Amino acid sequence: EDQVTQSPEALRLQEGESSSLNCSYTVSGLRGLFWYRQDPGKGPEFLFTLYSAGEEKEKERLKATLTKKESFLHITAPKPEDSATYLCAVQAGSSNTGKLIFGQGTTLQVKP
Amino acid sequence: NAGVTQTPKFQVLKTGQSMTLQCAQDMNHEYMSWYRQDPGMGLRLIHYSVGAGITDQGEVPNGYNVSRSTTEDFPLRLLSAAPSQTSVYFCASSAGTGLGGYTFGSGTRLTVV
Numbered sequence: 001e002d003q004v005t006q007s008p009e010a011l012r013l014q015e016g017e018s019s020s021l022n023c024s025y026t027v028s029g030l031r032g033l034f035w036y037r038q039d040p041g042k043g044p045e046f047l048f049t050l051y052s053a054g055e056e057k058e059k060e061r062l063k064a065t066l067t068k069k070e071s072f073l074h075i076t077a078p079k080p081e082d083s084a085t086y087l088c089a090v091q092a093g094s095s096n097t098g099k100l101i102f103g104q105g106t107t108l109q110v111k112p
Numbered sequence: 113n114a115g116v117t118q119t120p121k122f123q124v125l126k127t128g129q130s131m132t133l134q135c136a137q138d139m140n141h142e143y144m145s146w147y148r149q150d151p152g153m154g155l156r157l158i159h160y161s162v163g164a165g166i167t168d169q170g171e172v173p174n175g176y177n178v179s180r181s182t183t184e185d186f187p188l189r190l191l192s193a194a195p196s197q198t199s200v201y202f203c204a205s206s207a208g209t210g211l212g213g214y215t216f217g218s219g220t221r222l223t224v225v
Contacts, residue, residue: 004154032211043116043202043216044155051211087155091210098143098162098210099170102155 006103023088135203
């Protein structure tokens with residue numbers, strides 16, 4: 001069964017304190033791994049898609065990496081506005097159904 | 113740019129009542145999906161569509177129906193509401209298979225009493 005697990009569930013950082021969020025996955029035939037950001041009371045906002053092991057993508061203070069078993073979202077020198085829930089999802093299988101399997105998310109709080 | 117529009121934003125139903133959650137997108141996206149989000153459970157796929165006239169079941173389809181008569185609209189129908197359907201519902205759309213990222217609506221918070 002395809003599965004996505006995120007850790008930690010919650011993370012508190014001081015402004016400027018860099019850290020990483022983890023997303024481990026067990027799927028048959030990875031088509032893509034996604035990172036989304038979700039603010040309270042809003043829908044998820046797309047950040048990155050990673051397609052193959054070794055791939056990296058960056059956006060401002062965020063950098064996502066991918067291995068054959070897990071992905072990391074590195075946050076460098078975070079600011080309070082980076083506080084949100086970060087969701088990891090995978091798309092797998094041979095058919096182009098567009099179906100996503102989500103992890104439970106990591107809630108990040110950055111204190112000034 | 114409207115993106116994905118969901119209505120209503122909030123709804124309270126009594127057990128046994130039926131209702132339709134509306135979802136519309138103005139980006140001419142082929143792929144549309146419905147998810148529910150519950151504390152500790154993450155987002156779970158209810159139904160999805162790869163184009164007008166084509167729908168299929170996701171992970172948790174029981175108690176829900178969908179149809180896709182146009183590219184723009186993808187309504188979700190609750191047939192007979194149950195307390196277990198209390199949740200936040202999100203509609204999402206994508207231009208292709210979603211590898212470029214889905215655009216999500218702002219959600220409908222549903223409470224069934």
